[in-house]
Amino acid sequence: MNPSFNLVHEPWLPVLYTGEPLSREVSLFEALRDAHRIRELADPSPLVTAALHRLLLAVLHRVYGPATDDDWAALWEAGWFASDSLENYLNEWESRFDLFDPDHPFYQTPGLPETSATTIAKLGHEFAAGNNPLLFDHSQDDAPAAMEPAEAARRLVAHQAFAVGGLVSRLPGESASANSSHLVKAAVVLVRGRSLFETLVLNLVQYNGSAGQPFAFAPADDLTAWERDEPVRFADRKPDGYLDLLTWQSRRILLFPEGSPPRVARAAIMGGFQFPAGSDVPRWETMAGYRQRKDAPKNVDPWVPVGFSPGRALWRDTFALLSREEGFGGPQVLRDLASRRDYGYLEDDRVLELAAFGLATDRAKVFLWRREELPLPLAYLQHQDLVVILQRAVEVAEEVGRHLRSGVFRLAEAALAPDGNADRSRVSALVESLGAEPAYWARLDIPFRRFMRDLPRVFADRAGKSAREAWADAVQSAARDAFDRAVDSLATTGRGYRAAAAAGPAFFGSVSQVVDQFAGRTTEVHEEVPA
Numbered sequence: 361m362n363p364s365f366n367l368v369h370e371p372w373l374p375v376l377y378t379g380e381p382l383s384r385e386v387s388l389f390e391a392l393r394d395a396h397r398i399r400e401l402a403d404p405s406p407l408v409t410a411a412l413h414r415l416l417l418a419v420l421h422r423v424y425g426p427a428t429d430d431d432w433a434a435l436w437e438a439g440w441f442a443s444d445s446l447e448n449y450l451n452e453w454e455s456r457f458d459l460f461d462p463d464h465p466f467y468q469t470p471g472l473p474e475t476s477a478t479t480i481a482k483l484g485h486e487f488a489a490g491n492n493p494l495l496f497d498h499s500q501d502d503a504p505a506a507m508e509p510a511e512a513a514r515r516l517v518a519h520q521a522f523a524v525g526g527l528v529s530r531l532p533g534e535s536a537s538a539n540s541s542h543l544v545k546a547a548v549v550l551v552r553g554r555s556l557f558e559t560l561v562l563n564l565v566q567y568n569g570s571a572g573q574p575f576a577f578a579p580a581d582d583l584t585a586w587e588r589d590e591p592v593r594f595a596d597r598k599p600d601g602y603l604d605l606l607t608w609q610s611r612r613i614l615l616f617p618e619g620s621p622p623r624v625a626r627a628a629i630m631g632g633f634q635f636p637a638g639s640d641v642p643r644w645e646t647m648a649g650y651r652q653r654k655d656a657p658k659n660v661d662p663w664v665p666v667g668f669s670p671g672r673a674l675w676r677d678t679f680a681l682l683s684r685e686e687g688f689g690g691p692q693v694l695r696d697l698a699s700r701r702d703y704g705y706l707e708d709d710r711v712l713e714l715a716a717f718g719l720a721t722d723r724a725k726v727f728l729w730r731r732e733e734l735p736l737p738l739a740y741l742q743h744q745d746l747v748v749i750l751q752r753a754v755e756v757a758e759e760v761g762r763h764l765r766s767g768v769f770r771l772a773e774a775a776l777a778p779d780g781n782a783d784r785s786r787v788s789a790l791v792e793s794l795g796a797e798p799a800y801w802a803r804l805d806i807p808f809r810r811f812m813r814d815l816p817r818v819f820a821d822r823a824g825k826s827a828r829e830a831w832a833d834a835v836q837s838a839a840r841d842a843f844d845r846a847v848d849s850l851a852t853t854g855r856g857y858r859a860a861a862a863a864g865p866a867f868f869g870s871v872s873q874v875v876d877q878f879a880g881r882t883t884e885v886h887e888e889v890p891a
Contacts, residue, residue, distance in 0.1 A: 362460060362461075362462055363460045363617045363620070363621075363622035364458055364459075364460055364461075365458065365459040365460055365509035365510075365513070365622065366454065366457055366458045366459075367387065367388050367457040367458075367459065367466060367513055368387060368388050368389050368450045368454050368457045369387050369389065370387055370509070370510070371384075371385035371386050371387055371390075371510065372385055372387065372388075372509070372510035372513050372514065373385060373386050373387070373388065373390075373391045373401065373412060373514075374401065374402045374403050374514075375391055375394075375398045375399075375400070375401055375402055375556065376398065376399045376400055376401075376402040377394070377397055377398050377399065378397055378398065378399045378555065383402040385510055388416075388419070388450065388457065389446060389447070389450055391416065391556070392416065392419065392420070392441050392446050393441065393443045393446065395440065395441055395555065395556040395557035395560060396439055396440040396441075396555055396556075396557040397555070398555060398556040398557075399554075399555060399556065400552070400555075400556055400559065401413065401556065403514060405484070405486055405514075405518065405729070406717040406718065406719075406729050406730055406731035407485060407486075407518045407521070407522045407717065407718075407719060407729055408514045408515070408517070408518040409717055409731065410518075410521065410522075410543075410548040410550065410717035410718070411517045411518040411520070411521040411522065412514065412517060412518075413550055413559070413560070413563070414521060414548075414606045414607075414647070415517055415606070415607065416560055417560060417563060417564065417606055418584050418603050418606040418607050419446075419449070419450075419584075420441070420560055420564060421564065421567045421602065421603055421606070422449065422584060422603060423441075423445050423446060423449050424441075424445070424564070425567050425568065426564060426566060426567060427566070427567065427568035428566065428568070429566065429699060429700060429703055429705070432561070432564060432566070432700060432705070433700070433703075433705045435561055435564070436561050436705060439557070440557060441557065453586055453587065456586035456587070457586060459509055459512070459513050459516075459615065460509075460615070460617055460622065464586070465614065465615070466513070466516075466586060467513075467516050467517060467520055467585060467586075467607075467609070467613070468516070468612075468613050468614050468615060469591045469592045469609075469612035469613065469614055469630075469632075470591060470614065471591070471614075472612060472613075472614040472628040472630065473531075473628065474616055474626075474628070476529040476628040476630070477614075477616055477626040477627060477628045478529070478626065478627065478628070478629065479625070479626065479627075480506065480507050480512065480515075480615075480624050480625050480626055480627050481505075482627070482629060483512070483515040483516060483518075483519045483613075483627060483629070484515045484518070484519070485522065485524065485719060485726045485729060486729060505625075506618070506623040506624060506625035507623065507624045507625070508623060508624075509617070509622060509623070509624065512615055512624040512627075516613060516615065519611060519613065519629075520541070520585075520607075520608065520609055520610055520611060520613070520632075521541055521543050521608070521610075522541055522543055522544055522718075522719060523538070523540060523541045523544070523610045523611050523632075524540050524541075524544055524721055524726060525537065525538060525539045525540035525544070526538070526540075528611070528629060528630050528631050529628060529629060529630050530594070530630055530631065531594075531630070534594050534630070534631065535594070535631065537631075538594070538610075538611070538630075538631030538632070538634065539610075539631075539634045539635070540610075540721070541608070541610040542608075542635060542641045542645065543645075543648070543718070544718075544719065544721055545664075545665045545667045545721070546645070546648035546649075546665035546666065546667050546718060547648065547649070547665070547666055547667050547668055547674055547677075547716040547717070547718045547732075548647050548648055548716065548717045548718055549647055549648065549649065549681065549691050549693065549694075549714060549715065549716050550563055550647065550693075550714075550715045550716075550717070551563055551693060551694070551697060551712050551713070551714060551715075551736065552712060552713040552714075552715050552733075553712060553713075562693075562697060562712065563647070563693050565602070565646050565692055565693060565696045566696060567602060581600050581601065582600050582601025582602060582603045582604055583600065583601075583603065583604060584603045584604070584606070584607045585604075585607035585608075585609050586607070591612075592609045592611075592612045592632045592633060593612075593632075593633070594612065594630065594631040594632065594634075595633060595634070596633075596634050596635070596636040597633055597634075597635075597636065598635065598636065598639050599644055602644070602646070605644050605645065608633060609632045609633050610632050610633060610634070611629055611630065611631065611632040612628075612629075612630040612631065612632045613627055613628065613629050613630075613632075614627065614628045615627045616628070637659070638661075640661075641661070641663075642661075642663040642665075642689050645692075646691060646692035646693050647691055647692075647693055648665050648666065648691055649665070649666040649677075649680050649681040649688070649689060649690050649691050650663040650664060650665050650666065650680075650688070650689040651663070651664055651666060651680045651687065651688055651689070652664075652686075652687040652688070652689070654687075663689060666680045666681060667718055667720065668716075668718050668719065668720045668728065668730050668732075669720050670720055670727055670728055671798065671801075672801075673732065673801065673805055674716050674730075674732045674734075675732070675734055675754070675805070675808050675809070675812075676754050676757075676758070678734065678747075678750050678751070678754065678812070679747060679750060679751035679754065681694070681714070682694070682740050682741075682747045682750070683744070683747055683751070684744060685744075694741060697738070697741055698741035698742060701738050701741055701742060702742065706738060707738075708738065708739070709737075709738075709739075710737075710738050711735055711736065711737045711738070711813065712735075712736040712737075712738065713733055713734070713735060713736060714733065714734045714735075714736040715731065715732070715733045716730075716731070716732050716733075716734075717730075717731050718730065734809060734812060735809055735812050735813040737812075737813065737815075737816040737817075739816035739819075740816065743816075743819075745819075745823075746815060746816055746819060749815060749823065749824065749828070750812065750815070752878065753808070753811060753828070753831050753878070754808075756831075756832070756835060756874055756875060756878045757801075757804055757808075757835050759874050760800075760835050760836070760839050760871050760874050760875065761797060761800060761801070761839075763839070763867060763870045763871055763874070764796055764797060764800055764839050764842055764843060764867070764871075765791075765796075765797060766867075767843055767863055767864075767866070767867030767870075768791050768794060768796045768797075768842075768843065768846050768863075769787060769788075769791050770862070770863040770866075770867075771843075771846060771847065771850065771859050771860065771862075771863040771864075772787045772790040772791050772794070772846075772850070772859075773787045773859075774855075774858065774859035774862045774863055775790070775850045775855055775856050775859040776790065778855060778858065778859070794845075794846040794849055794850075796842040796843060796845065796846045797842070799838075799841070799842045799845060800838050800839055800841075800842040801838075803834075803837075803838035803841065803842070804834060804835065804838050807830070807831060807834035807835075807838075808831070808834075810830070811827055811830065811831040811834075814826075814827040814830070815827045815828075822880070825879070825880055828878055828879050828880065829879040829880075829881070831878070831879075832875035832876065832878050832879035832881075833875075833879075835871075835875050836871055836872065836875045839871050840868070840871070843864075843867060843868075847860045847864070
């Protein structure tokens with residue numbers, strides 16, 4: 361008898377109900393039926409969290425649309441998802457949500473040879489399998505832990521959304537490598553509300569196939585992965601529509617269950633659908649921001665997704681996500697949200713949360729996976745003046761960061777060779793070991809979120825002077841502290857003290873000039889020497 365694990369009825373989605381301290385797993389139907397009572401999806405993996413939201417959004421778009429802003433408003437004002445509509449749809453496609461169905465296994469391709477199977481750990485980038493570095497996990501290729509069906513289902517959905525390019529198993533005549541998913545380089549953004557219901561509805565874009573939409577298509581031809589009869593192939597093609605994109609099958613995968621009750625230790629993973637050159641992906645993707653490269657080589661897509669990188673917090677790219685200026689393509693979910701705010705469907709003073717999920721890679725290697733959150737007062741969606749000030753605030757932090765880098769370099773140079781003949785490689789190595797820049801940027805994370813939340817509230821008072829002053833003080837304090845820590849590391853000899861005396865005044869004066877200008881204060885000459 362074939363094993364069965366049907367996602368419509370079996371618990372597999374980790375959620376946190378409002379008022380409950382611990383998460384629990386619920387079925388697909390329960391998650392949507394109770395969405396107004398659930399605080400959030402609560403998987404520890406950012407990639408799983410993002411991918412599961414896209415899956416739920418695909419179901420909701422199929423059931424509810426919304427075709428117009430008024431349809432969206434009716435859904436928002438209802439406050440919950442009508443269970444009859446959901447039940448009818450999920451009952452119709454129930455067999456396609458079975459993880460181990462022999463003919464149409466959910467999010468998989470039947471018939472892949474078991475001889476091509478590899479460790480189930482390769483479904484998760486967080487695991488130390490294949491090219492993934494051993495960061496926090498200690499599972500190994502030759503001794504992976506088998507997964508319960510619920511976890512295997514979550515990893516399956518996430519892998520389809522965030523498959524990294526590189527070598528894959530293949531059938532005769534196929535290429536030995538496959539392209540990465542279009543989301544791999546992107547920070548996938550999600551507007552979060554007070555409940556899972558609000559979060560899902562806030563991220564529903566207008567879905568009717570009109571030519572004015574960034575993804576014009578005929579909804580009747582747009583199918584989710586589970587609605588398709590033909591198996592996934594290793595082929596180039598464009599999405600048929602938005603639901604196709606949300607459930608895009610970038611890989612052919614087949615899980616091989618073992619035992620009773622079933623567990624999954626192995627899976628076949630092969631290349632799936634790939635975007636052909638010139639697909640104009642930014643026109644389709646609604647949950648990512650893009651910036652345009654003016655120097656893009658010929659035949660190279662000039663639009664680059666806003667994404668994560670080691671050592672750089674996403675808040676430094678806030679302008680790229682919120683700007684409507686030429687050369688920037690903010691997420692469609694935010695543009696639709698701005699329209700709904702303009703029509704009065706959302707409160708003017710509402711503060712939502714902008715969550716971003718993703719990873720950073722180099723070719724087939726994954727270096728980090730991350731979730732970041734920023735406050736999102738809706739005023740930013742209407743007033744671009746606020747967004748411009750946000751960008752200037754980031755520029756101030758980056759300018760001060762450059763002064764910190766040069767100040768610490770001068771400090772290290774004077775400590776190594778007061779005569780000015782220090783070897784630059786030795787100086788650079790010493791600067792790196794002092795860690796001033798990472799300490800500086802880490803100190804600014806919380807103050808920027810506070811600044812982003814406070815600026816719209818005080819903007820009417822001299823363009824938010826009090827918020828700008830608070831940010832200027834935070835930047836100056838972070839820079840001074842980072843420099844002082846570097847001084848403390850070197851000031852163990854007379855040479856170190858003299859180096860601090862030589863490098864300090866110019867550094868402190870430069871920082872003061874930058875932050876005082878942003879805060880609108882009169883700049884004074886500072887001649888401080890660190891103690």
